[in-house]
Amino acid sequence: MDFNDTPQEAAFRAEAQAFLKDYYPTAEDFKGLNPIEQAQLWAKRKFDNGWSTLRWPKDYGGRDASPIEQVIFNQEEGKVSDLGDPFQIGQGMAGPTLMAWCKNKDYLERYLPKLSSGEEIWCQLFSEPAGGSDLAAMRTKAERDGDDWIINGQKIWTSGAHYSDFGILVTRSDPTVPKHKGLTYFFLDMKTPGIEIKPIKQISGTSNFNEVYFTDVRIPDSQRLGDVGQGWSVALTTLMNERAAIGGGGVSVGVKSVMQLAQKVNIDDKPAIEDKQVRAKLADWYVQEAGLKFTSYRTLTALSRGSTPGPENSIGKLVGAPKTQDMASFAMDLMEESGAIWDDELSELAGLFQGTFLAIPGLRIAGGTDEIMANIIAERVLGLPQEPRMDKGIPFNEVPTSAKG
Amino acid sequence: MNFEFSEEQNLLRDQARGFLLDNCSTRVVRDVLEGDASYDAALWKKVAEMGWTATVIPEEYGGLGLSYLELVVIAEELGRAMAPIPFSSSVYLASEAVLAWGSEEQKLAWLPRLAAGEVIGTLAVSEGQGQASATSLNATVSGGALSGTKLPVIDGDIADLVIVAVKSDGGDGASLYLVDLTQDCIERTPVRTLDPSRSQARLDFNGANAELLGIEGRGWSQVQNLYDRAAVLFAWEQVGGSDAALEMAKDYAMGRFAFGRAIASYQAIKHKLAAMYVKNTLARSNCYYGAWALETNAPDLPLAAATARVAGIQAYYFASKENIQTHGGMGYTWEFDCHFHYRRAKLLSLNIGSEGTWQDKLVTALEHNNAA
Structure with a gap:
C-alpha cells in the first residue's frame, strides 16, 4: 500500500499543474463577471487548450483521458478554483447521453463542442x-x-x-x-x-x-x-452518469470546524472539547469522515489499476449528508442561546453552521433520498429482492396516483 | 494511489478462508463454548503449523518475516470464523511486546517458541472493574519478585508467558515485566465469562520471578503503544466478524418468508442490512488505513488505530445485535449461532479498552495532530 501516483499518473499531474498555473484566470480576468460568466471564461480556456471534458473523444472537444486522469485533474483544479460548476448536467449527463443515443452526426458536431467549451448550458x-x-x-x-x-x-x-x-x-x-x-x-x-x-x-x-x-x-x-x-x-x-458525490472545497461543517468551535466555547466553565460526551460525538463523526475518505481511496485505487470500482462508494451521500446535518445542529447546541443567531458578523464562521443546518435537508433528498440510497445498497450491492410493486404490468393510466388530472 | 492488498495477500486471504471453513466451522466454536476446554488445541496446532503465529516475527527468531498486511488478512479471517484460540493474546499482544522491547536474550528465549505456537503468551493490565491507568496499578515487583492480582487476564488460564504491567515509583508510573507462568507460586483461577469460546482467568502472583521488559518507569507508554498496534489487528477481527454477521442475516432474510414473501424484500429489513453494510464499509476502509499505519509505523498510527478500533467496535456490535433481530425468535435460541457473534463482538470491544476509552484517544490524537 502506498499513496503515491504511478509514474504515468505523476507525469499527467505535473502536466495538469503546469496548465493550471499558466491558464487559470486571474482576479483581474474575472473582474465584473457574474458567477456563470466566470465559470464560462474558465471553461473556454480549458476547451481551447484541450483540458475540458477530459473523458470525451478528442473530436468533440475532449482528451480521451482515463477515469483516473479525470480524478487527478479534478484534484488539481480543486486546489486553484472555487468556481461553481453550471456545466455538470450538460457535460456530465447530457453529453454522454447524446453520444450514446443520438444517431445524427450533424447534431453531435453542433452541440457537443459548445457543451465542452461552456458556451451553452x-x-x-x-x-x-x-x-x-x-x-x-x-x-x-x-x-x-x-x-x-x-x-x-x-x-x-x-x-x-x-x-x-x-x-x-x-x-x-x-x-x-x-x-x-x-x-x-x-x-x-x-x-x-x-x-x-x-x-x-x-x-x-x-x-x-x-x-x-x-x-x-x-x-x-x-x-x-x-x-x-x-x-x-x-x-x-x-x-x-449522475454524480452522487457531495461537493467539496472551501470551509464546510466537519470535524475540524466543530472541534475548533468546541475549543472556544465552554461547558461547565471548561472548554467544551474537554467534555467526554463532546469527545465521543467528535470521535464518531471522525470515524465516518475518515471512513468515507479511505473508501474513496479504495475507489481511486481501482480506477488507477484500470478496474471497475466496487460498490463501496455508494455509501457516500447516505453517510455524509445526515452526518453534516447532525454536526451543524450539534455546533449550534455548543453555542447555547447564541446558536439561534444567523448573521455574517455575529455568528461563528459567518453563519456556516446555521446556513448548513437549513441547506442540508435538501441534500438528504436530492439525487435519491436516504431511503432510496438504502434501497439501492440493499438491492444492488447486497442483492436483496425488490418490494412488490403495485403498478407492475398495469397500464400507466390505471395506476392509482395522488396526481390530479 | 495504491490503497489495496496485493495479489499475494488476496491469495493468502482465500487460502485462510478455505482453511478455516474446513477447520473452524461454527461447530468448532460451539464445542469450546459448550465444553470444558478453554480453547481448541487441535486448531491452535494447525494454525501454528500454517505459520500464522510466526507471520511478522523476523526469520532470525524463527518467524516468517512477513509484513503486517499479511497479519491483518489472517486477523480478518480469524475474526470471521470466531476462532476459539488464543491468537490475539499470543500474537498481537505477547509476541509484539517481546519484539518491541525484549532484550536479545529475551527475544531468543521466547520468540521462536511463540512463533511455533509451542508457547502461548498474553498481557495482564486490568486489576478489576473500571479503567486501568498508570496510577491505578497495585501489582509491584520488588527484587525481581512479582506480587499482586490481575483480573481478568484473557487466556490467563492456558498461557505459558504473561507480560504484566506493574506499578513503578518513577517515570510514567508503570513498568512491564515478563513472567514465566509455569511457576508454582502463581495461582490461576478461570473465571466465568460472557464469551466462553474465549477463556479468561484471575492471576495471583505471590513473589513470582519476573524480568523487566523494556525500560523501568516507561511501562504505561509501552502499554499504550502496544494497544495502538494491537487495536488495528483487533479491528480487522471485528471487521471479519461484522461481515460474517451481515452475511448470516442476509441469508436468513432471503430464505425466511412472511406474509407471502421473503422478509428480505421488506424495507424495514433491507434498510437494517444496508445500515450494517454502511458501518462495515466504514470500518473496513478505516482498517485499511490502520493496516498501512501499522506496517509503516507512521506517526499517524495513534489516530489511525483509534479510528479503526472505534469503527470496528461499532460495526461488529451493530451487526451482531441486528443479526439476532433479523432472525427473530430463532435468533434468541441457544441452538442458533447468532449469539456467538453477539458475545464475541462484546468481548473484542472490551479487550484492550472500551469504546469510550478509544473515542477519547481518537480525539486526543486529533488534538495532537492539529497542534503539530
Whole structure:
C-alpha cells in the first residue's frame, strides 16, 4: 500500500499543474463577471487548450483521458478554483447521453463542442410533482403532430433552468402501456415558445431549483433520442452518469470546524472539547469522515489499476449528508442561546453552521433520498429482492396516483 | 494511489478462508463454548503449523518475516470464523511486546517458541472493574519478585508467558515485566465469562520471578503503544466478524418468508442490512488505513488505530445485535449461532479498552495532530 501516483499518473499531474498555473484566470480576468460568466471564461480556456471534458473523444472537444486522469485533474483544479460548476448536467449527463443515443452526426458536431467549451448550458427535465422517488411515473404529455411533438405538463427541481440554453426531457408518449414502456426522450431549446420557468424558494431562503411549465411546446421529431417508448432506457444512460458525490472545497461543517468551535466555547466553565460526551460525538463523526475518505481511496485505487470500482462508494451521500446535518445542529447546541443567531458578523464562521443546518435537508433528498440510497445498497450491492410493486404490468393510466388530472 | 492488498495477500486471504471453513466451522466454536476446554488445541496446532503465529516475527527468531498486511488478512479471517484460540493474546499482544522491547536474550528465549505456537503468551493490565491507568496499578515487583492480582487476564488460564504491567515509583508510573507462568507460586483461577469460546482467568502472583521488559518507569507508554498496534489487528477481527454477521442475516432474510414473501424484500429489513453494510464499509476502509499505519509505523498510527478500533467496535456490535433481530425468535435460541457473534463482538470491544476509552484517544490524537 502506498499513496503515491504511478509514474504515468505523476507525469499527467505535473502536466495538469503546469496548465493550471499558466491558464487559470486571474482576479483581474474575472473582474465584473457574474458567477456563470466566470465559470464560462474558465471553461473556454480549458476547451481551447484541450483540458475540458477530459473523458470525451478528442473530436468533440475532449482528451480521451482515463477515469483516473479525470480524478487527478479534478484534484488539481480543486486546489486553484472555487468556481461553481453550471456545466455538470450538460457535460456530465447530457453529453454522454447524446453520444450514446443520438444517431445524427450533424447534431453531435453542433452541440457537443459548445457543451465542452461552456458556451451553452444544459439542464435536466426529469422530476415531476407526482414522481419523486418513483421517477418513471412521469405525466408530462408528448403527442405526435406531423414531424413534431407537442408537449404539455410540468417538471420540477430543475437546477439552472433559468440560465440554461438546452434541456434533456423525458415525457409520457403513451399512458395506455405500463409505466416504463410509455416514455419518450427528447432534447430541446429552452427558448422554445410555451416554456415558463418559475424559481422555487427553498427553506434556506435561496433558489437553486425551478418549476418548468410546458404549454403546447413543439419539439421536432429529429430531437428525439432513442425510439418512441424507449425513453426509460435513454434516461438510465443519463442517470448512470449522475454524480452522487457531495461537493467539496472551501470551509464546510466537519470535524475540524466543530472541534475548533468546541475549543472556544465552554461547558461547565471548561472548554467544551474537554467534555467526554463532546469527545465521543467528535470521535464518531471522525470515524465516518475518515471512513468515507479511505473508501474513496479504495475507489481511486481501482480506477488507477484500470478496474471497475466496487460498490463501496455508494455509501457516500447516505453517510455524509445526515452526518453534516447532525454536526451543524450539534455546533449550534455548543453555542447555547447564541446558536439561534444567523448573521455574517455575529455568528461563528459567518453563519456556516446555521446556513448548513437549513441547506442540508435538501441534500438528504436530492439525487435519491436516504431511503432510496438504502434501497439501492440493499438491492444492488447486497442483492436483496425488490418490494412488490403495485403498478407492475398495469397500464400507466390505471395506476392509482395522488396526481390530479 | 495504491490503497489495496496485493495479489499475494488476496491469495493468502482465500487460502485462510478455505482453511478455516474446513477447520473452524461454527461447530468448532460451539464445542469450546459448550465444553470444558478453554480453547481448541487441535486448531491452535494447525494454525501454528500454517505459520500464522510466526507471520511478522523476523526469520532470525524463527518467524516468517512477513509484513503486517499479511497479519491483518489472517486477523480478518480469524475474526470471521470466531476462532476459539488464543491468537490475539499470543500474537498481537505477547509476541509484539517481546519484539518491541525484549532484550536479545529475551527475544531468543521466547520468540521462536511463540512463533511455533509451542508457547502461548498474553498481557495482564486490568486489576478489576473500571479503567486501568498508570496510577491505578497495585501489582509491584520488588527484587525481581512479582506480587499482586490481575483480573481478568484473557487466556490467563492456558498461557505459558504473561507480560504484566506493574506499578513503578518513577517515570510514567508503570513498568512491564515478563513472567514465566509455569511457576508454582502463581495461582490461576478461570473465571466465568460472557464469551466462553474465549477463556479468561484471575492471576495471583505471590513473589513470582519476573524480568523487566523494556525500560523501568516507561511501562504505561509501552502499554499504550502496544494497544495502538494491537487495536488495528483487533479491528480487522471485528471487521471479519461484522461481515460474517451481515452475511448470516442476509441469508436468513432471503430464505425466511412472511406474509407471502421473503422478509428480505421488506424495507424495514433491507434498510437494517444496508445500515450494517454502511458501518462495515466504514470500518473496513478505516482498517485499511490502520493496516498501512501499522506496517509503516507512521506517526499517524495513534489516530489511525483509534479510528479503526472505534469503527470496528461499532460495526461488529451493530451487526451482531441486528443479526439476532433479523432472525427473530430463532435468533434468541441457544441452538442458533447468532449469539456467538453477539458475545464475541462484546468481548473484542472490551479487550484492550472500551469504546469510550478509544473515542477519547481518537480525539486526543486529533488534538495532537492539529497542534503539530
